[in-house]
Structure formats: structure tokens, C-alpha cells
Amino acid sequence: MMTSFLFRTLDARAGIFIGLMLAAIILVPALNLLVPEGSTFHVPTYAVTLMGKYLTYALLALSVDLVWGYCGILSLGHGAFFALGGYAMGMYLMRQIGTRGVYGDPILPDFMVFLNWKELPWYWYGFDMFPFAALIVLLAPGILAFVFGWFAFRSRVTGVYLSIITQALTYALLLAFFRNDMGFGGNNGLTDFKDILGFDIQAGTTRAGLFAASGLALVVCFLICRAVTRSKLGKVLVAVRDAESRTRFLGYRVEHYKLFVWTLSAMMAGIAGALYVPQVGIINPGEFAPANSIEVVIWVAVGGRGTLVGAVLGAILVNFSKTWFTAALPEIWLFALGGLFVVVTLFLPKGLLGLMDKGWSALRRRPAKDTAAHGAEPQPAE
Amino acid sequence: MSFLKSFLLLLCLLTGFSGAVIAQEDLESLRPLVNALAEGKFKETEQQVADLAATGNPAVAPLLEALGNGDLQFRKSDKAVFITRSAGKGYQLIDPLTHEVAGEASRSEVTKIKVNNGLRRSIRAALGSLTLMAKDPDVRKTAAAAIFKAKDPEAIESLDTAIAKESDDDVRLVMEQARAAAVLNSDGGDADRLEAIDVLASMGNRDALSLLTGFAASAEGEQKAAADKAITRINKSLALWGNAQNIWYGVSLGSVLLLAAIGLAITFGVMGVINMAHGEMVMIGAYVTFMVQEMIRSSAPWLFDYSLLIALPLAFVISGGIGMAIERGVIRWLYGRPLETLLATWGISLMLQQAVRSIFGPTNQEVGNPSWMSGAFELGQLTITYNRMWIIVFALLVFAGLMLVLKKTPFGLFTRAVTQNRRMAASMGIRTPWIDALTFGLGSGIAGIAGVALSQIDNVSPNLGQGYIIDSFMVVVFGGVGNLWGTLVGAMTLGVVNKFLEPYAGAVLGKILVLVFIILFIQKRPRGLFALKGRAVEA
Numbered sequence: 001m002m003t004s005f006l007f008r009t010l011d012a013r014a015g016i017f018i019g020l021m022l023a024a025i026i027l028v029p030a031l032n033l034l035v036p037e038g039s040t041f042h043v044p045t046y047a048v049t050l051m052g053k054y055l056t057y058a059l060l061a062l063s064v065d066l067v068w069g070y071c072g073i074l075s076l077g078h079g080a081f082f083a084l085g086g087y088a089m090g091m092y093l094m095r096q097i098g099t100r101g102v103y104g105d106p107i108l109p110d111f112m113v114f115l116n117w118k119e120l121p122w123y124w125y126g127f128d129m130f131p132f133a134a135l136i137v138l139l140a141p142g143i144l145a146f147v148f149g150w151f152a153f154r155s156r157v158t159g160v161y162l163s164i165i166t167q168a169l170t171y172a173l174l175l176a177f178f179r180n181d182m183g184f185g186g187n188n189g190l191t192d193f194k195d196i197l198g199f200d201i202q203a204g205t206t207r208a209g210l211f212a213a214s215g216l217a218l219v220v221c222f223l224i225c226r227a228v229t230r231s232k233l234g235k236v237l238v239a240v241r242d243a244e245s246r247t248r249f250l251g252y253r254v255e256h257y258k259l260f261v262w263t264l265s266a267m268m269a270g271i272a273g274a275l276y277v278p279q280v281g282i283i284n285p286g287e288f289a290p291a292n293s294i295e296v297v298i299w300v301a302v303g304g305r306g307t308l309v310g311a312v313l314g315a316i317l318v319n320f321s322k323t324w325f326t327a328a329l330p331e332i333w334l335f336a337l338g339g340l341f342v343v344v345t346l347f348l349p350k351g352l353l354g355l356m357d358k359g360w361s362a363l364r365r366r367p368a369k370d371t372a373a374h375g376a377e378p379q380p381a382e
Numbered sequence: 383m384s385f386l387k388s389f390l391l392l393l394c395l396l397t398g399f400s401g402a403v404i405a406q407e408d409l410e411s412l413r414p415l416v417n418a419l420a421e422g423k424f425k426e427t428e429q430q431v432a433d434l435a436a437t438g439n440p441a442v443a444p445l446l447e448a449l450g451n452g453d454l455q456f457r458k459s460d461k462a463v464f465i466t467r468s469a470g471k472g473y474q475l476i477d478p479l480t481h482e483v484a485g486e487a488s489r490s491e492v493t494k495i496k497v498n499n500g501l502r503r504s505i506r507a508a509l510g511s512l513t514l515m516a517k518d519p520d521v522r523k524t525a526a527a528a529i530f531k532a533k534d535p536e537a538i539e540s541l542d543t544a545i546a547k548e549s550d551d552d553v554r555l556v557m558e559q560a561r562a563a564a565v566l567n568s569d570g571g572d573a574d575r576l577e578a579i580d581v582l583a584s585m586g587n588r589d590a591l592s593l594l595t596g597f598a599a600s601a602e603g604e605q606k607a608a609a610d611k612a613i614t615r616i617n618k619s620l621a622l623w624g625n626a627q628n629i630w631y632g633v634s635l636g637s638v639l640l641l642a643a644i645g646l647a648i649t650f651g652v653m654g655v656i657n658m659a660h661g662e663m664v665m666i667g668a669y670v671t672f673m674v675q676e677m678i679r680s681s682a683p684w685l686f687d688y689s690l691l692i693a694l695p696l697a698f699v700i701s702g703g704i705g706m707a708i709e710r711g712v713i714r715w716l717y718g719r720p721l722e723t724l725l726a727t728w729g730i731s732l733m734l735q736q737a738v739r740s741i742f743g744p745t746n747q748e749v750g751n752p753s754w755m756s757g758a759f760e761l762g763q764l765t766i767t768y769n770r771m772w773i774i775v776f777a778l779l780v781f782a783g784l785m786l787v788l789k790k791t792p793f794g795l796f797t798r799a800v801t802q803n804r805r806m807a808a809s810m811g812i813r814t815p816w817i818d819a820l821t822f823g824l825g826s827g828i829a830g831i832a833g834v835a836l837s838q839i840d841n842v843s844p845n846l847g848q849g850y851i852i853d854s855f856m857v858v859v860f861g862g863v864g865n866l867w868g869t870l871v872g873a874m875t876l877g878v879v880n881k882f883l884e885p886y887a888g889a890v891l892g893k894i895l896v897l898v899f900i901i902l903f904i905q906k907r908p909r910g911l912f913a914l915k916g917r918a919v920e921a
Contacts, residue, residue: 074721155905160656160720164855165901171852172897175890290852294728301725334736341729345722346715
């Protein structure tokens with residue numbers, strides 16, 4: 001009975017989330033495009049872009065929650081997959097500039113002309129076609145994650161060690177993408193985009209469209225994550241999280257499960273990056289910085305690990321406060337973020353959603369203390 | 383270079399004065415030669431300079447120096463030559479030989495003796511051969527080295543006399559090398575040149591190599607063969623020294639890594655706490671050094687050479703204290719949850735960075751090198767800087783000290799007991815919470831004194847620590863968690879491998895390769911190079 005109650009609340013939560021998201025997808029662009037500018041209900045374009053950015057962050061957090069919350073893999077390198085997706089999209093956008101660049105070269109992006117390159121490197125081929133770029137957005141992070149995970153999970157690198165080598169991975173990529181020889185714009189990255197799929201990237205309608213696309217991607221990925229975690233496979237994943245060796249002894253090929261969910265998560269992070277780049281208008285190696293990846297983990301922790309909705313909530317809340325703090329009190333922001341890390345890990349192990357649940361059940365069943373109910377929940381092991 | 387020049391000038395002046403006292407009439411015999419400078423074109427001046435130098439009289443040196451600097455002028459009325467110094471609107475005239483003030487002149491009364499680059503070169507060479515006879519062996523050595531650079535065939539004669547008189551073996555060697563360089567540049571005979579090639583080949587450095595390569599390009603027959611042979615010989619020895627250099631740089635980098643990682647080897651390796659704020663402990667140690675130096679600069683400048691020694695205990699105490707506070711305040715609630723510890727300490731590191739940035743500002747702070755840490759010495763073809771050498775020594779000392787503390791003191795015994803079996807240790811009466819705090823404090827304090835050392839070679843800024851954190855984790859994980867020897871071997875290996883990769887792959891790519899190597903290595907040996915042996919399913 002207890003479990004059915006749990007699922008019911010979860011379902012309600014997911015329903016509310018999807019409802020809210022769909023409403024936002026319709027309302028925000030509508031309020032931006034249809035409502036005249038003077039009106040109180042008008043949403044300015046920069047706000048649409050900002051919210052679109054939050055949604056891509058939310059998608060990134062969702063992908064981290066899938067591996068961390070449900071499979072116990074703490075990735076400190078998901079920013080790498082995000083940035084790879086972003087670079088794939090950035091390369092497509094660079095090719096769309098065509099002759100409108102500073103040097104007016106029809107094929108070579110500006111930075112290559114600047115570096116005196118004579119022809120396009122082979123790995124830039126095909127990026128003038130959107131379907132190809134979209135495919136690479138999925139494949140580049142996916143293949144990297146698959147290869148990395150194949151090695152790591154097969155040799156049973158777990159826990160902290162895995163976290164550290166994921167960090168080494170993103171750090172190595174950071175250094176690599178800083179190199180001009182790599183052919184990805186080096187330090188400056190890719191920027192100065194003109195249009196996407198033939199639409200002007202600066203136009204309000206395109207911005208609204210990108211916002212809607214981000215929202216849709218988030219909803220779809222959320223549904224995929226839910227499907228995965230609610231299936232039998234999801235149960236095995238939770239078993240891996242809570243007692244990996246025991247699951248292995250029971251006859252499950254733990255590494256296959258991990259590899260599947262790891263690769264899936266990396267692809268989602270890639271999609272998030274691909275949607276992020278056209279909205280912020282730049283992708284540079286800074287996105288690979290290990291600090292970024294660690295920050296994503298705290299978004300998930302703030303919202304509530306292993307809840308999916310919590311990851312989205314945490315990402316939006318933390319980034320909203322980041323925007324506010326860095327504008328109003330820039331000195332304080334790192335204190336606030338650092339404090340958040342400490343407070344959440346010490347006092348909110350289940351995040352905001354856990355807090356809400358606690359408050360909710362305390363309200364509903366004030367007379368009967370529900371220690372039993374909480375004790376029955378499986379405690380996530382590290 | 384200009385320092386060297388004025389130094390030479392000073393010595394020349396000194397020797398010149400002493401000469402002036404002994405042989406006043408010698409000086410007067412030079413007078414016609416000097417005054418002849420007032421006439422003639424560049425070509426003739428060059429000859430006159432050579433004549434002056436040929437007298438071998440040290441008193442000529444300051445005169446030539448003045449000529450080279452364009453300070454030598456002659457009075458139009460009587461064509462007498464003077465060293466001039468600007469004084470008010472005109473010049474002060476100084477006798478070029480006796481250095482007595484000989485009156486003043488307006489600008490229109492005197493004319494500068496013109497020099498061009500070719501002339502300057504011959505003046506330098508002439509000065510070089512003059513100083514070959516100086517009393518101070520260092521001056522003679524510098525003079526010989528200058529001739530080596532100039533390869534002036536004219537200097538061969540003076541070198542020969544100098545070599546015959548030379549009593550210092552070191553100086554004679556340099557003189558012989560200079561002579562060899564000059565001989566190659568002259569039109570000497572076969573035997574002379576072959577001998578010169580031999581001398582240069584045994585020199586074995588890049589200067590000799592470039593000299594010989596230049597020579598071999600134009601030489602013929604036996605000489606060319608000998609030169610080619612010498613070139614291959616030098617190249618071989620250079621390659622050998624290059625490897626030695628790489629190893630030295632590698633060990634140097636390794637010792638930096640060791641310093642940065644050794645505190646982590648305690649907190650992470652021994653206690654199992656992922657301390658992402660470790661780099662900030664290093665940073666705090668560096669800032670302690672900065673503050674100590676600031677205080678010394680303002681109130682006790684004579685103590686500057688001891689600033690690092692004063693900073694060491696302070697950095698240990700301050701970083702260690704902050705570490706203990708972190709352990710008591712945050713980490714102790716998170717034992718057994720390593721991933722949460724990682725996040726919490728990351729948060730602490732952000733706060734510490736921002737705190738330092740707010741207090742000291744985001745820019746680099748200037749930390750000076752005490753005198754015993756600046757400079758360098760030569761070992762064969764290696765240039766070894768003192769600060770790198772001391773850091774290696776220091777890293778090894780810290781390592782040995784830490785080993786001693788862990789293996790030989792009661793505190794070390796308790797620490798090992800607690801980390802091996804906490805409950806058993808507690809049952810035996812060890813106060814485990816205190817041991818945890820002290821161990822964490824020890825690790826942090828060592829990070830602090832690492833910061834003192836690293837302040838000497840790195841920029842002291844709030845981001846100092848972040849640059850080391852990933853490398854430190856790599857070292858500890860690579861070496862094997864819970865094993866200090868592993869940390870030592872890991873740091874040195876990574877340092878040397880990195881430096882050997884650099885010439886082929888470039889610094890950045892080399893680093894990437896090392897990272898990829900470690901990632902692959904961990905797949906193969908998930909518990910590092912020196913893993914603790916055990917039968918647990920999960921460590």
C-alpha cells in the first residue's frame with residue numbers, strides 16, 4: 001500500500017511537471033510574440049533566451065540525475081558531453097555563416113582563414129547539413145561515453161575513482177580544445193553565428209522557437225528517463241546503485257546496465273549542449289572546465305537526487321539565483337554557491353523535493369508519526 | 383650586458399689607475415697614439431685602435447670604452463683628444479690617460495670621433511684582449527668568453543701570450559676555446575685548425591656546435607671531415623645532456639607534484655576523504671608567505687632571507703587550523719559518504735577562494751625569492767636554478783618527515799590504527815574523533831607548507847590551488863591510495879614522463895597524453911600502482 005501511495009505521488013508530480021512545461025512552451029513564446037511590448041504580460045526576448053538557457057541546463061541536470069540518482073555514478077565530467085554536443089551544433093552554425101564572415105570565405109570559418117588554413121579539415125565535412133550535425137550531436141558524446149564507459153565499467157572503476165577520472169576526461173578535453181591546431185577555434189571557440197535552418201538567429205521568433213524546442217526536448221527526455229527508471233531495467237539500476245556487488249552476484253551484468261544508462265545520459269547532455277549554443281551564441285573550451293561539471297551535480301543535489309523533477313527544479317532555481325546574484329551582489333555569489341554545496345550535503349541529503357515530501361507527509365499525517373514509512377525506503381548507498 | 387660592460391670598465395679603471403702610478407712616462411708615450419685618433423676615417427681609426435690595443439697597456443681600456451660609447455671627442459683648436467662628460471650646456475673634458483679633469487668646452491669647440499658598428503666590434507675585441515691580462519681571473523675569463531663570441535683572429539696573438547702566462551686552469555681552458563674559435567675564423571694552417579676543431583669538439587656545447595657547423599659549411603677536405611666528426615660527437619653529447627636535462631626538469635616537476643599531492647595522500651589516501659579544498663590549503667600557504675614577506679618588507683627588511691623559514695611554521699599552523707575547522711565543522715558529518723564529502727569540500731573551496739579574492743584582490747601578489755633561492759649554477763651542460771633545486775630538496779624532506787611522523791610517533795600509530803580499523807581502535811581507548819581532526823589538520827598543514835614552496839615558482843593568486851587539484855588527485859590515484867611511497871613514485875614518474883613527452887608533443891598535448899595514460903592506467907589497475915592488498919569486494 002505504501003509503495004502504491006509513493007507511485008501515486010510520483011505520478012502526480014510528473015503530471016504537474018509535464019503540464020507546467022507544456023504550458024510554458026506555449027505561453028512564453030505567445031506572450032513574447034503576440035502580446036504588444038508595452039503590456040505587463042509581455043515577455044521580453046532576452047528573458048525568453050535566458051529561460052531557454054535554463055531549460056538546456058535543466059536537461060543537462062536531468063541527464064546527470066539519471067546516472068547519479070538512479071545508478072550511483074557520480075559524473076564530474078558531464079560538461080564534456082554537453083560541450084561536445086554544443087561544438088557539433090556550433091560547427092553547423094559556423095558553416096551557415098558562409099560568405100558573411102569577416103574574411104568572406106565561402107567555406108572556411110573565419111578563424112581558419114586567420115590561421116592561414118587552406119582547406120577544411122576532414123572532420124568539418126558534412127556540417128553544412130543540419131541532419132548530419134544533429135546526428136553528430138548525439139553520436140559524438142554517445143561514442144565518447146560508450147568507449148569511456150566500456151573501459152571504466154568493465155574494469156570496475158567505481159565511486160570516487162570514477163568521479164576523478166571523469167574529471168580528468170573533461171580536463172583533458174579542455175586542454176585539447178584550447179589548442180588552435182585542433183581546428184575548433186582554440187581559445188575563442190565558435191561564435192558570431194548568423195542563422196539556423198535558414199532563420200535569423202537573432203530574431204525574436206527564432207529565439208521563441210529555440211525556447212520551445214528546448215522545452216520540448218526536456219519533456220521528451222524526461223519521459224524517456226521516466227520510462228527507463230520505471231522499467232525493470234530501472235529497478236536493476238537502483239539495485240546497482242544500492243549494492244553493486246550483490247547485484248552482480250545475483251547474475252546481472254552490471255557493467256552492461258551501467259554502460260547503457262551512461263551512454264543514454266551522455267547523449268541527452270549532448271542535446272542540451274546543442275540547444276544551448278544557438279541561444280547563447282558562443283561555444284568555447286571554457287564549457288569543458290571541470291568546475292562547470294561539478295556545478296551541475298549541485299543543481300541535482302539541490303533539487304533532490306534520484307527524482308528527475310528535482311534535477312530540473314534545482315537547475316532552474318540555482319541558475320536563476322546565479323543570474324540574480326551575479327548582477328546584484330557579484331562578490332557574494334561564490335559564497336552563496338559554496339554555502340549551497342555545504343548546506344545541501346549536510347542538511348538536505350534528499351534536496352528540496354525531499355524537504356517538500358517531508359513537509360507534505362507531516363501535514364497529512366500529523367497524528368501518526370510516519371517514521372516507519374521513511375525507514376522502509378531504500379537508502380541510497382554511495 | 384650593459385652591466386657587464388660597466389663592470390669591465392670599472393675594472394679597467396682600477397687597473398688603469400694602478401698602472402698610472404707606476405708608469406707615468408709610459409702613459410705619456412701613448413699620447414701621440416691617442417691624439418692620432420682625432421684624424422682619419424673609420425679604416426684608419428680601426429688601425430689606430432689596434433695599435434693602441436697592441437701596446438697592452440691597461441690604461442688604454444677606459445679610453446677605448448669611451449670611444450665605443452661615443453664619449454671620445456677632440457678639441458678643434460689643438461686636436462687634443464679628451465673623454466667628455468655632459469656638464470651644463472657644454473662638456474667637461476677629462477684627460478683620456480691620466481683621468482684628470484682638463485677643463486671645459488662648449489659644444490661647438492669639440493668634435494666627436496665617429497664610430498660605426500664595425501669599429502665598435504673591433505673596439506670590443508681590443509678591450510677583450512686588453513682585459514685578458516687583468517689581475518682578477520673572473521675578468522680574464524669574461525674577456526676570453528667575449529673573444530670566443532667575437533671570433534676575432536686578431537686576438538690570437540694576445541691569447542697566446544695570455545695562455546702562456548695563465549695560472550688558473552679554468553681560465554686557461556676558456557682562453558684555449560676562444561683561441562680555437564679565433565683560429566677557425568682565421569686563415570691558419572691545417573694543423574692549427576684541426577687542433578682547434580679538437581678543442582671545440584671537447585667543449586661539446588651549442589656555441590661550439592654552431593661554430594663548427596658554420597665552419598664545416600665552408601671547409602674542405604680533411605678539415606671538413608674533422609669538423610663533421612666533431613659535429614656528430616657534439617650532437618651525441620648534446621642529446622645525452624638533453625636527456626639529463628629532461629630528467630632534471632621531470633624530477634623538478636615531480637617534486638612540485640609531490641608537494642601538492644602529499645597532503646592529499648594523507649587526507650585522501652589515509653583517511654579516504656576527498657578533499658576538493660586541498661588546493662585552497664596550498665593557496666593559503668602561499669598567501670601566508672606573501673603576508674610574512676609584506677610584514678618583513680615594511681618593518682624588518684634584514685630578515686628577508688629568512689622569510690620562507692618564518693613562513694613555513696606559520697603556513698603549517700594556519701592551513702592546518704583551517705583544515706581542522708573544516709573537519710570538525712563539515713567533514714565529520716559525512717564520513718562513509720565520499721561523494722557527499724567531495725561536493726561539500728568543493729563548496730568550501732569556492733568559499734575560500736572568494737574569501738581570499740575579497741581580502742587580497744583577484745590579481746597576482748608578488749612574492750620575492752630570497753637571495754639563496756635566486757640564481758643558478760652550471761653542471762656540465764645543465765643549468766640548475768637554485769629555487770628548483772631547493773624545492774626538490776624540500777619536497778623530499780617533507781616526504782621523509784611525514785614518513786617519520788606516521789611510522790615512528792604515537793600519533794602516527796594512532797592514525798594508522800584508526801584508518802585500519804576504527805572500531806577496534808576506539809575500543810583500545812584511542813579517541814578517534816580527535817585523531818581524525820589531527821590527521822586532517824596534518825594533511826592540510828602540509829598542503830600549507832607546500833604553498834610556501836610553490837609561491838616561489840608560481841603566481842600567487844586566488845586560483846593557485848585550482849591548478850594543482852586535478853594533478854594532485856592524479857598523482858595520488860596513480861600511485862595507489864593509502865600508500866605514501868606510491869605518491870612519491872607516482873609524482874616522479876608523472877613529472878618525468880610529462881617532460882619527456884613535451885619536446886615531441888608540446889606542453890599541452892603532452893599533458894593530455896599523460897591524462898589519457900592515467901585514465902587508461904586506472905582501468906588496468908583500479909587501485910593504483912601500489913595497491914593495498916586485501917580481499918574486500920569493495921574497498
